Amino acid sequence: MTPGARLAASLDLLTEIAADPRPADAVAQTFLRARRYMGAGDRRAVTERVYGLLRRHARLGWWTGDGSPRERLIADLVLTDRLPPKAIKALFTGQGHDPEPLTSAERTLADRLVGQPLEPREMPEAARLELPDWLLPALTESLGPDWRAALAALNAEAPLDLRANTLKTDRDGARAALAEAGIKATDGPLAPLALRVAGRVNLAATAPFRDGLVEVQDAGSQVAAALAGVTPGMAVCDLCAGAGGKTLALAAAMAGRGRLVACDVSAPRLDRAKVRLRRAGVHNATLHVLDETGRKWLKRQTGGFDRVLVDAPCSGTGAWRRNPDARWRLAPESLESLAAEQDGLLARAARLVKPGGRLIYVTCSVLRGENEDRVAAFLNGPAGEGFTAVPVARAWGEAGLPAETCPVGPDATALRLSPADHDTDGFFVAVLEKAAEGADRTGPSPASSV
Numbered sequence: 001m002t003p004g005a006r007l008a009a010s011l012d013l014l015t016e017i018a019a020d021p022r023p024a025d026a027v028a029q030t031f032l033r034a035r036r037y038m039g040a041g042d043r044r045a046v047t048e049r050v051y052g053l054l055r056r057h058a059r060l061g062w063w064t065g066d067g068s069p070r071e072r073l074i075a076d077l078v079l080t081d082r083l084p085p086k087a088i089k090a091l092f093t094g095q096g097h098d099p100e101p102l103t104s105a106e107r108t109l110a111d112r113l114v115g116q117p118l119e120p121r122e123m124p125e126a127a128r129l130e131l132p133d134w135l136l137p138a139l140t141e142s143l144g145p146d147w148r149a150a151l152a153a154l155n156a157e158a159p160l161d162l163r164a165n166t167l168k169t170d171r172d173g174a175r176a177a178l179a180e181a182g183i184k185a186t187d188g189p190l191a192p193l194a195l196r197v198a199g200r201v202n203l204a205a206t207a208p209f210r211d212g213l214v215e216v217q218d219a220g221s222q223v224a225a226a227l228a229g230v231t232p233g234m235a236v237c238d239l240c241a242g243a244g245g246k247t248l249a250l251a252a253a254m255a256g257r258g259r260l261v262a263c264d265v266s267a268p269r270l271d272r273a274k275v276r277l278r279r280a281g282v283h284n285a286t287l288h289v290l291d292e293t294g295r296k297w298l299k300r301q302t303g304g305f306d307r308v309l310v311d312a313p314c315s316g317t318g319a320w321r322r323n324p325d326a327r328w329r330l331a332p333e334s335l336e337s338l339a340a341e342q343d344g345l346l347a348r349a350a351r352l353v354k355p356g357g358r359l360i361y362v363t364c365s366v367l368r369g370e371n372e373d374r375v376a377a378f379l380n381g382p383a384g385e386g387f388t389a390v391p392v393a394r395a396w397g398e399a400g401l402p403a404e405t406c407p408v409g410p411d412a413t414a415l416r417l418s419p420a421d422h423d424t425d426g427f428f429v430a431v432l433e434k435a436a437e438g439a440d441r442t443g444p445s446p447a448s449s450v
């Protein structure tokens with residue numbers, strides 16, 4: 001494809017993303033699948049341009065007066081690529097697959113932006129930080145004094161992290177298999193099975209992926225799954241399993257022994273999990289769609305599990321690096337309904353935990369209202385009766401994670417991971433233990449330390 005044709009394809013994809021309620025990566029996947037003629041370099045160029053435009057959405061919107069995808073692209077070529085208007089005109093020829101020539105308004109826009117910075121001093125803070133105005137207070141309150149750096153890191157490109165599948169290999173074995181497939185991987189942060197791949201690769205086409213030696217999973221997500229402290233022989237329920245990212249990690253920790261149940265309200269997501277579990281060589285997992293029948297089945301499992309993982313539906317603010325468009329799809333009402341859903345899931349999960357067992361609450365949100373506040377509400381309410389928060393450092397050690405890498409002190413009862421501080425996606429994890437039968441339940445209020 002010519003450089004102009006790549007820009008035209010980028011515009012088509014951006015326009016489709018703007019019109020589609022699905023997340024950008026799902027739209028991009030469909031878009032690229034329908035264009036098999038595009039080579040690897042073309043795909044990379046188009047994806048990089050479109051994701052760049054999504055990461056600069058508010059700033060380009062400020063300069064163009066919330067302009068069309070075409071105006072934003074023209075502004076991006078001037079403000080980010082620093083192309084002079086003459087060079088832009090040479091790309092927008094209308095010939096072959098190039099975009100249509102610039103209109104006179106578009107020429108004026110390009111001329112006006114020459115020499116301007118992407119982020120001038122007078123640009124409002126929310127636009128500079130690529131945030132909806134209404135979300136700024138909740139984010140600054142949740143992220144603490146370094147919130148600017150935290151937000152900048154959440155808008156950077158994310159690396160590709162893999163988890164070595166211990167049902168089939170170990171980290172060195174996976175690394176060697178990747179190297180044979182031409183992929184260089186280094187150790188990822190915090191998680192002992194994490195491998196980090198430099199640059200963009202077509203992992204799905206490689207033998208180590210097809211043979212189930214590695215799975216795609218952010219290192220922070222690997223830590224969250226590890227903190228469940230699952231061991232072979234346990235009964236484990238992954239209540240919001242989705243496409244199985246954490247289910248796979250739990251299965252590997254169980255080494256094929258014990259009972260693993262993966263539930264979700266979404267049948268298509270569980271279908272994707274089924275494919276991944278098969279590829280990974282997992283044979284001890286059963287999947288349950290939580291429709292009416294599934295819910296009735298689950299009710300009969302009361303007190304049946306050593307571990308129940310609630311990887312709750314959330315705002316996804318911690319995963320903004322991977323889904324830069326997600327920030328514009330959030331609404332204040334959705335945060336309220338998510339909190340209610342999270343409370344409901346915690347209550348449902350609590351009933352499934354055996355005495356002496358644990359409930360692990362995880363989100364990929366950085367917002368207090370979905371994290372510490374939900375855990376405190378649970379522990380202080382009737383559903384959390386008999387539960388206490390386990391210190392993270394204890395759960396860390398029990399999970400076999402090296403003590404020297406534990407990011408929090410001995411008393412912390414919740415873990416927050418972030419791109420700025422830990423080089424992972426943003427995650428929140430709390431491990432909540434149900435008192436063993438006959439245990440003394442008196443003691444300090446467990447919620448006070450969350």
Ligand SMILES: C[S@@+](CC[C@H](N)C(=O)[O-])C[C@H]1O[C@@H](n2cnc3c(N)ncnc32)[C@H](O)[C@@H]1O
Nearest residue numbers: 239240241242244245246264265266311312313
């Ligand atoms: C954060 S995602 C799970 C990601 C998955 N655990 C992973 O690691 O790949 C949250 C999931 O919760 C599911 N969900 C939403 N409401 C639910 C409910 N009431 N019960 C169970 N699952 C629910 C969603 O369909 C979604 O798949």
